[in-house]
Amino acid sequence: MPPLHSSQRVAVLADAQNLYHSAHSLFSRNVDYDAVLEQAVYERELVRAIAYVIRAHSPDEERFFEALSDIGYETKSKDLKTFADGTKKADWDVGLSLDAITLAQHVDAIVLCTGDGDFTRLCWHLRHEGVRVEVMSFRPSTSEDLIDAADSFVDLAGDEYLL
Template sequence: MSETTVDILIDQRVAVLVDGNNIELSLHDLVGKKSAMINFDTLIPKLLNNRSLARLIYFREGKSISPKLAERLLTHYHGSVTPCYKSADIPLTIKATQIAQKVDTIIILSGDADYVELVRHLKGEGVRVEIAAVNKTTAKILKEEADHFVEITEEDCFVFKRTYKRRKKGNSK
């Protein structure tokens, strides 16, 4: 028998839903710096693995949402940033159930055990559910319930360096 290489077209629509506060805190713990952020340019291709991106939504609690992050997600991934009144759990869960019939896979970036029931529900609806998070800060039950777990490592993030302009003495502006 001779081996034949067969090209397989993967036709799967994927939604990536990010619990921004959870992932940011996990990255800060992983790297040891509060300015660690996700490097979407390395992480998204790793997560998609030749599948098509249907949605990317970054849920973020609080008012301090970087306009640069929102612009970058829109420009490079047609993504969006959704501010949340309190935690991202409920808005992310609602959005996941709303889009479940429109995608094949939902990837949740969070290690929070609060998403276990959402994972179970989505799987019951026939949606493949993947969790991408920092291994050390991810609930064991969440990894067990998901169809697949992708570990976010230091290679998937960068440390944001702020640049400050020094003010001249006596200048209040």
């Protein structure tokens, strides 16, 4: 996937929860976030890379968050909420969307690393604003509407994106 031009300014927004669950349910493996970031930027100017994470207070999560920072991602975290009936909820849909809309004024392309179809409308909006939208995720767990709404799609199902 060559960029439109090497001087493009790009932002990478990674829905870590979505990628984690997809990689584990499809392949029982972890995502190589370094390889994802390298492919997402692809010889362009990285303006910002943000990984949206959920704090579940599991033993290895701090190490994971630090590893993301070492790779070059800024991490934004939310606590996992448990409701009285035992259900759990945590998502970054609104936060990621607001960041994308804000960053759109400062970049030529936004790479959404998620397969969540809730971001389809965001893709259409960003493209209407003149921003190139690229989606990177696992094809079997990616919304067809999201793929259709993006300018390009990269399937992360290859070994080069998994650990």
